[in-house]
Amino acid sequence: MYSPPPERRRIGDGAFAVVLTLPGFALLVAVVLYPLISALVTAFFEQSLVIPGREFVGFDNIRDVLAGDFWQILRQTMVFTVGSTALPFVVGFGLALALNTGIRGRRVFRGVLLVPWLVPGVVVSFLWMWIFNANYGVANGVLETIGVIDEPQAWLASPGTAMAAVIIAKTWASFPWMMVMLLAGLQTVPSDLHEAAEVDGAGTVRRFSSITVPHLKGIIGLVLLLEFIWNFQHFDIIYVLTGGGPAGTTQTFATSVYETAFRGFDLGHAGALGLLWMVILLVLVVIYVRFSERGEQS
Template sequence: MSTAAPPQKAPPPRQRTGGRLSNGAFALLLTAPGLALFAAIIFYPLLSALFTGFFKQDLRLPGREFVGLDNFAHWLNGDLLTILEQTLIFTIGATLAPFTIGFALALALNTGLRGSGFLRGLFLFPWVIPGVVVSFLWMWIFNANYGVLNGVLVKAGLIEESVAWLGQPGTAMLAVIVTKTWASFPWMMVMLLAGLQTVPKELHEAASMDGAGSIRRFFAVTWPQIRGVASIVLLLEFIWNFQHFDTIYVLTGGGPAGTTETFATAVYQTAFKGFDIGRATALGGLWMLLLLLLVVVYLRITERKGDA
């Protein structure tokens, strides 16, 4: 007696894999145009500029000569520390001053005083003016012959004669910081005001019921809630001021006697006034390394804020 063999199941149809891209390959294909554009307009010029720092090259003459690390040594053994010191003076002053003013105004506007919407728009006015226009405006204010500041101070009896605010080493940096402060405090005010408006009112009410005064509520409730926003605002402004150019160049050009020279103006003066593109790019490379350190700090702070 023969038994029939059980029917064999047909094998499942084979899935066609040809012509299909993996998720990683598809993502790379989508980002390829952007990566190519990034390489063409940012990555290649950056590498080319850094490579130029190893050559002696004059903008007025053809060709260049390889000098190794001589251009970097010129700055490391020369004016680098002075330029760094002046850059830090400007950066710290032009960061803390507008932060203080912007924070005070944000606290005032957050109380809900009458006309706060109009005042908010009014305070934003300096921020929307182009930086070069702001610089020329304050150049007129600080002018030694017909400046508004000297006129007001002389009439008030605070000074006996006009002061060359932009022409004296003792006052030039202060004038530049005041100008940058006037242009920067509005955006700080807006960012800090946005942070203040996220603080729950229930926390303030609970602190008030516990007998906490306004100062104690600020340090116990308000500041812990907006500390992350304040840190990011300060660090961003610090990074921007560390590479700021237009205000300093228009007002003083790095003078008098180089007392307001920063990395930005020094690179410009070396490249387009001294025509030494090799030393200019070497200084720019050192400047970029310092900026990268600031960017790393910024990223670490934002990561901690995101994890909190």
């Protein structure tokens, strides 16, 4: 006697969504969440990278970090972050305004100006290490030729110029993406508003301050916040160019955590410094999320 085949059980939409997200969630746990939680827990232990075992010390590591050079590192991190956010913004905004005009070859210029953004950070670092070299660097050659300096300068080895040199190198690598974002925003500004303001007698500066800037206020805020957050945790260019030196004048949270953990072999204090660093980053991320939500609502 014939019996119909058993009806196949269909998976629901919710279960199917869970199945699809499981691989990504497992990867997130293995690569991000577990190392992060492990590092934060290490902040409460005295633990060395070369000596097995660890001892719970509570908040002693955090107190030691705060009593040490934490505030100097925070100040230097802020100097680097603000400088490497404001300078590429000014350069990127100026180039975006130029490319938004009817100049010939703007598409070619736009492609060429994107090249620094595509170069890996380590390559950028070695390029600028050569430019700032005290013996054969291009910077010294050009500045001596035009009479700005009388003798070669050790830009990366001098406490007075090392931070400025690092900020310049980071600016060269960062301005293209700011330029692209701001250029995209400029192309959304209605041309009718500029034409009407020009008919009313408004000059270029007045139209820029009264029409362009207010229209781009949202994207300017997002670009600055994102760049600020990225620069606050930047590592490669600083470490390759100066290693946090000379005399610790370019030391930031990223380089300090690395030095404490992998050169000082002190995982406990590195974890405590990383914990404090993460708290500050969380504040910046909350500000970014709030700003994004406000922009979407408006």
